[in-house]
Amino acid sequence: MPSGTVSHGASGRLRGLFLVMVLVFLEGSVFTVAVASSDQHSPTTAHSGGHKATDHGSHNNTGKAFPVLDLNYENVRVPFEISLWVLLASLMKLGFHLVPHLSNIVPESCLLIVVGLLVGGIIRGTGETVPPVMDSKLFFYILLPPIILDAGYFLPIRPFMENLGTILIFAVVGTLWNAFFVGGLLYGVCQIGTETSSILSRIGLLQCLLFGSIISAVDPVAVLAVFEEIHINELLHILVFGESLLNDAVTVVLYHLFEEFSGIGSVTLLKGFLGVISFFVVALGGVLVGVLYGILAAFTSRFTSHTRVIEPLFVFLYSYMAYLSAEIFHLSGIMALIACGAVMRPYVEANISHKSHTTIKYFLKMWSSVSETLIFIFLGVATVAGPHDWNWTFVTVTVILCLVARVIGVVGLTFIINKFRIVKLTTKDQFIIAYGGLRGAIAFSLGFLLKKEHFPEREIFLTAIITVIFFTVFVQGMTIKPLVELLAVKKKQEAKRSINEEIHTQFLDHLLTGIEDICGHYGHHHWKDKLNRFNKKYVKKCLIAGERSKEPQLIAFYHKMEMKQAIQLVESGGGIKMPSAVPSTVSMQNIQPRPPTKPAPERAIPQLSKNKEEEIRKILRTNLQRTRQRLRSYNRHTLVADPYEDGLSDLFLKKQKMFQIEKKPASNKVPMIQVDLASPQSPDSVNLLDEFGQANQQEEEEQGLMMKPPSRPREAKKPSEEDEAKDPQKLMRCLSDPGPSADEDEDGAFLP
């Protein structure tokens, strides 16, 4: 995980760590004071002194002197405390990465829970009551949505859809199995029990089933937090993660079902049947709501070309509304959110500016990161807060049953699923899937929601839930990384999505669709193709503004890739090579078929040697060629007719050249110049001789050589240094239009 202090040495880290500790202590003490004073309503305490303004009676202070310095905490209490919590969370996050080696051994989630325990302990230690931070409303309406939206918006659609069947089976059947297995066996154990069973035997079957349904759902927050750090291959990641997202529908239905039943106390077959129906309603209804809002958002984004600044806001608002609307009808809010994000993304991204895209990405990552941190800290605090009712039998049986149920469920289901899958799941895969079934804060919040009147055994449940959560997060979370190494599970491939992959993916898609058509079989390629065509013909026209609705995906991808490379080049000062997996000296000229009549001077040596003089000579020789850098420049023949682009791309080219040539020979990386032979249509070696003259003068200062693009032979412009600095910015600013394509970024691992 990238640390912000990458350029500092170990001493820098320690210094930073020390500073963070100081900050934390300060903050902690302020926090304790804040919590302490919040519980006191009268001004007569040692802390606040006599000037604390109360709600009433502050007006008749005629006898007192005018308070020059006053203390009024009550007014800002709530926002202040919230800010303190968030600040604490963020500082913790900072701190973990400064401590060497810690983040490699212990996953962040564990550390955060420990911090929460500490904070809770401190608060309790000072004699105050721990604030009930794990309020279910707070959790479900504020903390959870950013995480789910982040997951849904950046969901890799292709692997998700390809494995949808498997994911659904795990999510639905697996969760049902877990719930009934755990619930049923727990009931059995409670009935049999030992002498403490007098408490336990009061727990009815329905309550046990309800508990089972709460505890059986794999938690997306925990899974995200842990899996982020282990970088397993995409398939496993999407299986476990997809399962954790989709099982929300099952959890919602089961929860309400059993809650209803235990409240009323009678179960009829009709109710059971209605339960099954309600599952479909909840799931599909949630998705429908999400899709609706997604389309609305896409449609809105079509008209935002004049108000770019609020574009991200629409994305967030519509998604949140989707979540809340689903919650109104007791539909699955998580599925609504995922559907909304996934549906709106391709269209919104085609419409919004590049900056808005960056904004959305970073805001989502920021919010979800903070949310996740807060959730784990609150879990720790809530553990300290209690109230607890520890029952050895119940807790240990629960933990064991959860594990056993998960393993049996995964193995059994995989056996069935493998009959239908083409890429079978191996035993190793099954182990990871089973082991990755972490429980988290959702289970706790659901338990917290239970009302004491209906569920006298609420505390037992809560204690058991917390124990299971701790067990999965700590034990499984900490050991999964070494286990992944031990079992040599396939890791995520680091190779970036290349243009070749894109070409061949499309090619294969069309090929397979064609074969399916030829053999008359309407397989899933056929329907996918039909959907794509429908999308292109009707939907894109509606939802994407202007020219971009007609841009084929391949070209969009190519532009996006070029853009990325260009930005990278500018940001790094031109010292890097094109991001390909293998450093190589192959350049365009090696590929272009050499026309037989080209004169000798066009031979270029793209590789710079260490010797400065040789370098200069080579630079000169290089510059005798056409210098249109196809790969790292904006192609003049881009689809988007942006009036600024033409002029600026030339300046940009020059900037690139200057950067390349300014490389210090002592740099570690072997600097590469990508040059290519120009197209045979415009030989203008004659014009370059002029440049040669100019270049000669300039080269003494090593300022770099100005190359003119072959298309404008008459203009030998030499922009000054200041212009050069401004150009890329101008370029960036003006390029408000080309947004990224529908394909996903290689940015999944942003959460450090």
Place this chain on the structure above:
Amino acid sequence: MGALQSSPGRPEYSDLAEKTGFSFEQIGVLHKRFKQLSHNEETLRRDNFNEIDDLAFNPIRAQIIEAFFDRRNFHQNGEGKVQEIGFEEFVVVMSHFRPPSAHMTEEQRGKTRREKLRFLFNMHDTDNDGTITLEEYRHVVEELLSRSGTLEKETAKCIADAAMLEVASISVGHMEPDEFYEGITFEHFLKFMMWILDNRKWECCSA
């Protein structure tokens, strides 16, 4: 997908089944389709393929159809094109897309993969010289973009160039400036397609 319309013991079926790995049932289904496409004749011609409506939307339709008439795909070490194919050749070509059976050894799996990639390679290498040259690759990209309405030849060229450069970088690594990269050989192709195949489904569940 329909009952067998012929007895499983037909001798030519067993031959084909052994050669291509299809089951009798699947071959039966394919035979039915063959008859449908060829209007009950013995051979299929290119026009028969052109009649398939659904194929009309496919941008690489021409190349797919050509692949059926390419002798290199018949596993008989032939070369060149034919004008019409019989049922046997039809099944052989289709066998490239058969889902792998459960009891395949690793070696067999590797072999079928190679065959599939060879098929793909043959589709690209139209002049049959054993390499995919830049021209041929450009043609591939142009075809892919042809149905999208905007025929931007320059962009297609650039995309193909960039892709070719990438393959060259990955396959060859180091090249002197005056060396010339002839084209993608089958070995290079294998190398860089392998990991694409790892991530994508190649088979379609025919029959």
